[in-house]
Amino acid sequence: MAKIFKFLENKDNVKDISREIAEAFKTKADKTNVEYGFDIAHGTGKIKSKEANTSFCFDTDKGTKLNEMKKLLFDEDLSYIERDSEEEVDLMNRVTLFIKYVCSDINFNYEEDIKEVIRKIVLPTSREEDIPLNVIEILFLDIADYDSVPDSEKYMLKIGKEPDTDIDTDKVVIFLHDRAEETGKTIEEIFQEEKLINPLFEKVTFIERGDKYIYDINVIMFIDYSLSKLPPEEESVREPL
Numbered sequence: 001m002a003k004i005f006k007f008l009e010n011k012d013n014v015k016d017i018s019r020e021i022a023e024a025f026k027t028k029a030d031k032t033n034v035e036y037g038f039d040i041a042h043g044t045g046k047i048k049s050k051e052a053n054t055s056f057c058f059d060t061d062k063g064t065k066l067n068e069m070k071k072l073l074f075d076e077d078l079s080y081i082e083r084d085s086e087e088e089v090d091l092m093n094r095v096t097l098f099i100k101y102v103c104s105d106i107n108f109n110y111e112e113d114i115k116e117v118i119r120k121i122v123l124p125t126s127r128e129e130d131i132p133l134n135v136i137e138i139l140f141l142d143i144a145d146y147d148s149v150p151d152s153e154k155y156m157l158k159i160g161k162e163p164d165t166d167i168d169t170d171k172v173v174i175f176l177h178d179r180a181e182e183t184g185k186t187i188e189e190i191f192q193e194e195k196l197i198n199p200l201f202e203k204v205t206f207i208e209r210g211d212k213y214i215y216d217i218n219v220i221m222f223i224d225y226s227l228s229k230l231p232p233e234e235e236s237v238r239e240p241l
Contacts, residue, residue, distance in 0.1 A: 004072040004091070008098045016065040018102050021141075021219060022110035025117045028058045032211050034121050038225050045227035052139055054118070054223045057215035059146075066143075070216055074145045103138040111136045118223060135224035142218035149214060152180035152187060156210030165203040172200060176207070 007013055036054040038047055047053075060067035073095070081087045106114070115133050123131055146154065157176070161167050175198075179190045191207040194200070 002072075002077045003075060004069075004078065005094065007069060007072050008094050011101075013065050013069070014098065014101045014105055017069065018105035018109065020064050020066045021102070021106055021138075021217075022113050024058050024217075025056065025110075025114050025219075029056055029117050029121060031121060033057045033215065034118075036122050036223070038223075040225070040227065043230075045230045047224055047226045050222060050224075052220050052222055053225075054122070054221040056219040056221070057217065058219075059216045066217065070143055070145050073143060099141050099143075103140065106138045107136070114138075122223075123225075130228055131225060132228055133223060133225070135222065137222045138219060139222055140220045142220065144216055146214050146216055150177060150181045152209075153177050154214040155187075155212050157187065158206075158208040158210050159204060160206040162203045162205060167203050168200070172204065172207075175200060 034054070034056050038053045039049070040046065041048050060070050078091070081091060115136050118136065119126060119128075119133060123133075157173060159167070159169060159172060175194075176187050176190055179185070179194075180187060183190070185193075187207060187209050191201065191204070195204065
């Protein structure tokens with residue numbers, strides 16, 4: 001039996017992973033890895049949709065149960081499972097159920113911790129009496145193993161060029177990533193070394209590393225950003241019932 005099955009059957013791992021994710025919220029969440037988008041209905045102050053509207057991404061740390069689970073999900077001992085087979089369906093069902101238990105545990109035990117983090121990042125100037133965040137619900141977790149991907153390739157690149165010129169962006173990106181992997185230098189250092197001697201960078205004016213966009217863990221949430229009551233200016237234009 002593959003090691004992941006034994007891991008999924010251990011109920012203690014549910015508690016450990018939910019605690020690790022809650023801790024990640026407190027120590028790793030910031031404006032670069034928390035994304036959100038929601039609409040407030042005019043005239044009601046209530047959120048329009050109760051679908052997923054917020055996500056938090058982060059990487060696992062070595063020695064954690066979450067990192068162990070990530071590795072087991074992509075372990076070689078699962079190589080016998082063929083795509084679209086009954087074995088694959090069974091594995092996915094077990095993983096989905098385990099993740100469901102983790103989400104429920106986080107929602108039950110760490111709601112206040114997550115609420116504090118979300119308010120600080122998404123609504124830093126808000127007051128609880130105005131936007132109470134009454135519902136904080138972890139819906140699902142996406143888990144992937146990107147340890148084999150070079151760190152430089154996990155970030156967006158901002159590339160500037162001279163006006164009215166064209167550059168081969170794909171070749172520039174590939175060159176930079178390959179050289180970064182070979183030398184261990186930063187993208188910016190490589191550009192400074194190459195810009196005067198490499199024709200590939202002749203029309204390039206600057207290169208900067210942007211935000212990270214590849215993470216191991218994606219926590220998908222629904223959060224109720226509804227107002228507790230309408231502001232005075234909106235109350236004054238409300239239509240009578």
